Amino acid sequence: MRPAAAVNCVAIVLAGLLLAVGTGAAMAGPLQVQTLSYQGPGRNGIAVDAHPITMPFVRSPDPAVAARINDLLFIARHRALSPRRPGQTFGAADGIAVDGQLSEHFEVLRNDGRILSLVFEGEGCGAYCEDFRQAYAFDARTGLLFTAENVVTPAGWRQLDARMRRESIRLYRAQLATLAQELKQARQTASVGDISDTQERIAFNQACLQAREADTATAHAAPHRVPETDRYRFEFGPSAITFVAGRCSNHALRALDDVDSVRVSLPYAAAGAMLTPYARAVLAGRPATPPEAVFGQLLRGSLSAAGSADLAVTMLLNRLDDGSLAGTYFYGHIRQPIDLSGAPQGAGIRLTEDAGDTSRPRHMKPVFTLSRSADGLAGTWTGERTLGVRLHP
Incomplete structure (x- = not known):
């Protein structure tokens, strides 16, 4: 190859690489998915041995992306935040109990730097025991969950x-x-x-x-x-x-x-x-802005009052078949689940803490009164005092 032709070839290759980066066509590598095994008592206090329970723990070059995926999965599957320092196992030390589970394992369906898709299968028990299969898929760039709407x-x-x-x-x-x-x-x-x-x-x-x-x-x-x-x-x-x-x-x-x-x-x-358009862009490896959504997405934010330090919170809020709302939230320094239930109220939503707790009348329980904001939810938490609330995916 002549020198001029070689220079032109290199220039074309470099231009192609720059174009790929500029348009988002360059793909990041797959996320790292580690398998954690549950250790501790299972249903009715019986140790989980014969029917193992496993969970994924995701690592990403962006720790915030990994934390968003891990916390959503652990809240959805076990009503707990993901382990802070995972080894090979998870259990009571992480605030996790599996009383309603006989078995659970997961499989990675897709992990290509664009989409992380997993499916969980096992046997869960409530009033009766039954097999289940539940899938989750995430935008690997942001950690946002794919939902029916997006x-x-x-x-x-x-x-x-x-x-x-x-x-x-x-x-x-x-x-x-x-x-x-x-x-x-x-x-x-x-x-x-x-x-x-x-x-x-x-x-x-x-x-x-x-x-x-x-x-x-x-x-x-x-x-x-x-x-x-x-x-x-x-x-x-x-x-x-x-x-x-x-x-x-x-x-x-x-x-x-x-x-x-x-x-x-x-x-x-x-x-x-x-x-x-968002789903098509993610599949093609292009940068994409997801539709605004709060239901089904992991929400981070804070409760705050003038003159006091903000209280970091994490929330997962789901819309049920009948239109009502149910969810769980955690204070970052406590990491214990607090159940929520409620319903849309006009242009906003109203959520009551621990609605199933009969030790206090419903009107005496803390309440979130929230409305949609530019980037999520905003409003107040009213208990012994009133605090401002801001939450965002």
């Missing part, structure tokens, strides 16, 4: 809702056809037990099919209505995003629900038109 557009949710209903109807019709054949065979063999069981399954699947068909009729009657996105979950994989609709059955009838959850996977190219 991943899919309203028009995209209408398309997805229709597609999920069609898939659900297809699966239930196929299951009913299979059960009809099984019932025919059971009658030929005169198996009374098989006949009764299959008839129960047919009745259940028919009821689920009718419910999905009724949902479709309702959607057709209001084509511009945005569906309730809380009924769906999503998982970011290496090459596709998978949307999941919860099963038709409750716990008591789960044994009859052969269809179970409905899953539809879309390659990112096929899903692109449904995704928000």
Whole structure:
């Protein structure tokens, strides 16, 4: 190669690198994800050995990003802030108990410097024990959680809702056809037990099919209505995003629900038109400004009063299916969870501490009165005195 050509080649390469950096196309490396194992008593005080419980602990070149991810995951999974100085384990010393868990493990679905996607599976117990699967995905640059609102557009949710209903109807019709054949065979063999069981399954699947068909009729009657996105979950994989609709059955009838959850996977190219500009930018490795959101995101901030030192707080606040609000917050120097419940109130929200605590009347419990601010929530906390509040993702 001649010297002039070599110089031009180098210049082109350097220009390309500068363009990549300037447009955000240059990718950061994957985040470090360490596995921590739980040590301590489990359900009913029995040590967790046979059914291990593990949690991820994320490290990033930006400690604030790692802390945002770790605290959200530990609050969501175990109502506790993440360990300050993790070794190989976590447990009571970190303020964490797992009384409602029999087992829990996680898998990293995607970790490429753009998106960190994890899924948790295990068995949890409340009034009864049941398997679970729960996914979380984060913007690896900022540590912000992907939610229904910042991943899919309203028009995209209408398309997805229709597609999920069609898939659900297809699966239930196929299951009913299979059960009809099984019932025919059971009658030929005169198996009374098989006949009764299959008839129960047919009745259940028919009821689920009718419910999905009724949902479709309702959607057709209001084509511009945005569906309730809380009924769906999503998982970011290496090459596709998978949307999941919860099963038709409750716990008591789960044994009859052969269809179970409905899953539809879309390659990112096929899903692109449904995704928000923010989600598309993150997937492409471009800098992106997330939509303003407080529900489901980890919030940091402070309670303050004139002449007093600010009290650092961390909060996670979720909107429930019925529109009410529930959450947990922590004082940084105490690190003990304080439960919150409440509801939207006009243009703001009102949250009461420890609503389930019956030792004090509700009107005597501390209350947050908050409204949306430019970067999160602002307002007051009123207990024995009144303090100013500022919270932001």
